[in-house]
Structures are given as C-alpha cells and as structure tokens.
Amino acid sequence: MKIIVTGSSGLIGSEVVSYFAEKKHILYGIDNNMRMDFFGANGDTTWRQKELLSKYPNFKHYNLDIRDRTAVLKCIAEIKPDVIIHAAAQPSHDLAASRPFDDFDVNAVGTLNLLEAVRRVARESVFVYMSTNKVYGDAPNKINLKELEKRWDYDDDKFKNGITENFTIDQSKHSLFGASKAAADILVQEYGRYFQIKTCCLRGGCLTGPNHCGVELHGFLSYLVKTNLTGNLYTVYGYKGKQVRDNIHSLDVAKFIECFIKNPRIGEVYNLGGGRNNSCSILEAFEMVEQITSKKMNYEYSDKNREGDHICYISNLKKIKSHYPQWRITVPLKEIFKQIVKGWQKRNTCV
Numbered sequence: 407m408k409i410i411v412t413g414s415s416g417l418i419g420s421e422v423v424s425y426f427a428e429k430k431h432i433l434y435g436i437d438n439n440m441r442m443d444f445f446g447a448n449g450d451t452t453w454r455q456k457e458l459l460s461k462y463p464n465f466k467h468y469n470l471d472i473r474d475r476t477a478v479l480k481c482i483a484e485i486k487p488d489v490i491i492h493a494a495a496q497p498s499h500d501l502a503a504s505r506p507f508d509d510f511d512v513n514a515v516g517t518l519n520l521l522e523a524v525r526r527v528a529r530e531s532v533f534v535y536m537s538t539n540k541v542y543g544d545a546p547n548k549i550n551l552k553e554l555e556k557r558w559d560y561d562d563d564k565f566k567n568g569i570t571e572n573f574t575i576d577q578s579k580h581s582l583f584g585a586s587k588a589a590a591d592i593l594v595q596e597y598g599r600y601f602q603i604k605t606c607c608l609r610g611g612c613l614t615g616p617n618h619c620g621v622e623l624h625g626f627l628s629y630l631v632k633t634n635l636t637g638n639l640y641t642v643y644g645y646k647g648k649q650v651r652d653n654i655h656s657l658d659v660a661k662f663i664e665c666f667i668k669n670p671r672i673g674e675v676y677n678l679g680g681g682r683n684n685s686c687s688i689l690e691a692f693e694m695v696e697q698i699t700s701k702k703m704n705y706e707y708s709d710k711n712r713e714g715d716h717i718c719y720i721s722n723l724k725k726i727k728s729h730y731p732q733w734r735i736t737v738p739l740k741e742i743f744k745q746i747v748k749g750w751q752k753r754n755t756c757v
C-alpha cells in the first residue's frame with residue numbers, strides 16, 4: 407500500500423511511519439518541522455525525521471506545509487495514496503490563544519486542503535484524522551465528580567466507563583485549539599457522509615510514547631518525565647493536581663489505524679485513549695515516575711487551572727472495541743512510563 411502520513415516526524419506520525427514501514431508498505435511523510443516554530447528548539451522533530459530516513463528505504467520525506475493548498479493537491483495527485491493518516495497539527499490548547507490564525511490555518515484549513523485533494527484526485531483513499539477529546543470542550547467538567555485522595559473521578563454511574571462519542575461537542579469552552587480541531591473533525595465526517603469517502607476521526611485522550619518531544623505546552627507524560635529526569639521545576643495548574651488523563655501508547659494508536667484501514671467505514675468517529683486502566687492523575691503520575699527513576703519530582707502548585715482544561719477525562723472504548731473487536735490496549739501504563747524514561751535517556755537531551 408502507498409500511505410501518506412502528515413506530521414510524520416511527530417509522536418503519532420513517526421510511530422505510524424515506522425509501524426507500516428516495518429510491514430513493507432511505501433511511506434510518504436509530510437512534515438515541515440512546524441513543531442519547532444510553535445515550541446522552540448525543544449519541539450524540534452528533525453532528529454526523528456533523520457532516524458526514519460536512515461532506517462527505512464521505503465520512506466520518503468516531503469518538507470511540505472499542509473497550509474499550502476496547491477502543493478498538497480500536487481503531492482496527493484502524484485502519489486495517489488491508498489491511505490492518508492493525518493497527524494500534523496498545532497497541538498496545544500494554550501498556544502492557540504496567542505497564535506489563532508496559525509492554529510486555525512494548520513488545524514482546520516490544512517485538514518480541508520487534504521480532504522479536498524483526496525476528493526479531487528484520490529477518492530478511494532482511506533482518510534484517518536487524529537482528532538482530539540478537546541472537541542468536547544470543557545463539557546465533561548459538568549459531570550458530577552467525587553474527590554478521592556489522589557484523583558478526581560466521575561460520581562455518576564453513566565460515566566463510570568468514561569466519555570462516549572455521543573457526548574455533546576456544543577456550547578462549552580474548547581480553547582481555540584479545541585475549536586479549530588472540532589472544525590476539522592466535522593469536515594472529516596462531512597467528507598465521509600457527503601462524498602462517501604472512507605474517513606474517520608480519532609478523538610484522542612492523552613497520546614504518548616518514548617518519541618514525543620514533550621514541552622510544557624504539549625505532551626503531558628513526556629514533559630512530566632523529562633522534568634523529573636532533569637530536576638527542573640514542574641508547575642501543576644489547578645484542580646489540586648488530581649486531574650485525570652487516560653494515556654495511550656502511540657503503538658496502540660498505530661495498531662488501531664491498521665484495523666480501520668483493513669476494514670474502513672464512512673464518516674466514523676471514535677474516542678481513542680487508554681481507558682480507565684491507563685488513566686492517572688498528575689499526583690499519581692509523579693509517584694509512578696519517582697518509582698522508576700528514584701528521583702523526587704520538583705514541583706510547584708499554581709491555583710489557576712488551564713483555560714478549558716478537563717478535570718477528569720477517560721475515554722469510553724466500548725464503540726471502538728465493538729466495531730474492531732480484535733483491537734485492544736497492549737501497552738499498560740507502567741510500561742509506558744518505563745519507555746518514556748528510556749526514550750529521554752537514549753536521546754540524552756536532558757540527562
């Protein structure tokens with residue numbers, strides 16, 4: 407198969423490239439290292455691009471900006487891919503407020519450029535879009551919660567297994583990032599339903615793994631582990647540090663994408679996170695990383711939570727598992743921590 411991956415040097419893009427390159431497919435990566443423009447030198451992903459290029463002769467890199475409509479159309483027309491996995495993004499809630507045009511142009515317009523190119527020149531392609539749980543805005547914060555010793559949890563049986571795909575995406579605070587991603591999410595669904603293209607939106611919980619270039623503004627576990635290893639100060643923003651995230655290893659994301667490609671559907675939407683078993687609060691994450699590195703977390707607490715931040719978010723995996731029963735989480739949380747620690751040590755960028 408010919409597979410185009412956008413954001414191919416980033417966490418998800420690069421995992422997907424190596425996953426399918428190992429299986430001898432032909433991979434075309436699109437990434438202009440805009441993560442460095444967004445987050446500075448710590449967000450530079452070129453090391454990963456070089457790693458992929460040196461390892462996989464069946465991988466070709468395009469230094470292309472998905473905002474460039476003409477170049478996107480030309481690239482897709484030339485390649486005529488069987489699959490497009492769209493993982494390029496401005497991924498930070500907080501950054502979006504200071505760069506609203508860049509955020510919308512990359513996340514919403516960039517996605518439209520890809521979809522329209524597919525419709526014009528590669529209509530049979532399967533289109534997988536990395537959406538986000540921020541499309542639900544802060545509406546999950548309206549669920550009744552109970553405060554436990556180290557975490558918040560749902561105090562409503564309806565949500566004991568997490569948030570489902572029919573949760574409202576309307577009338578809540580999303581952050582500009584959540585709004586641009588929701589625009590793209592709706593477009594992806596629409597190109598499915600309206601034009602009968604095989605599209606799906608994967609509404610990610612916390613996607614993570616050893617190859618993330620975590621920075622304070624994006625990449626929760628990666629940044630938390632890096633801060634532990636360096637001994638730098640970590641700031642907890644609000645909610646008593648008991649805010650809960652469900653974490654999924656990028657490998658399990660790639661494995662799901664493979665299931666979808668083998669048996670695609672039209673205009674689908676799935677919540678894709680680690681589920682309850684892979685969930686942790688910030689305080690629990692501190693304990694887990696300390697156990698592995700034997701280093702104390704150096705942190706401070708700020709009363710002010712991040713705008714629109716979820717207090718407790720756990721993806722309900724019932725729908726995704728019912729459509730693709732062969733898929734499951736294969737990397738448990740403790741193993742994710744271990745791999746992230748090793749990843750930073752291997753890159754030797756902080757220890």
Ligand SMILES: NC(=O)c1ccc[n+]([C@@H]2O[C@H](COP(=O)([O-])OP(=O)(O)OC[C@H]3O[C@@H](n4cnc5c(N)ncnc54)[C@H](O)[C@@H]3O)[C@@H](O)[C@H]2O)c1
Nearest residue numbers: 413416417418437438439440441471472494495536610613
């Ligand atoms: N990491 C998470 O916790 C998480 C959670 C939910 C959803 N997501 C979504 O998953 C996707 C992948 O996230 P990630 O963590 O791998 O992000 P990432 O920042 O690691 O990777 C994104 C890549 O896209 C590239 N890029 C950005 N703008 C571009 C442009 N204009 N043209 C070409 N390339 C461009 C960047 O250089 C970067 O390498 C994103 O859509 C993100 O919103 C991520």
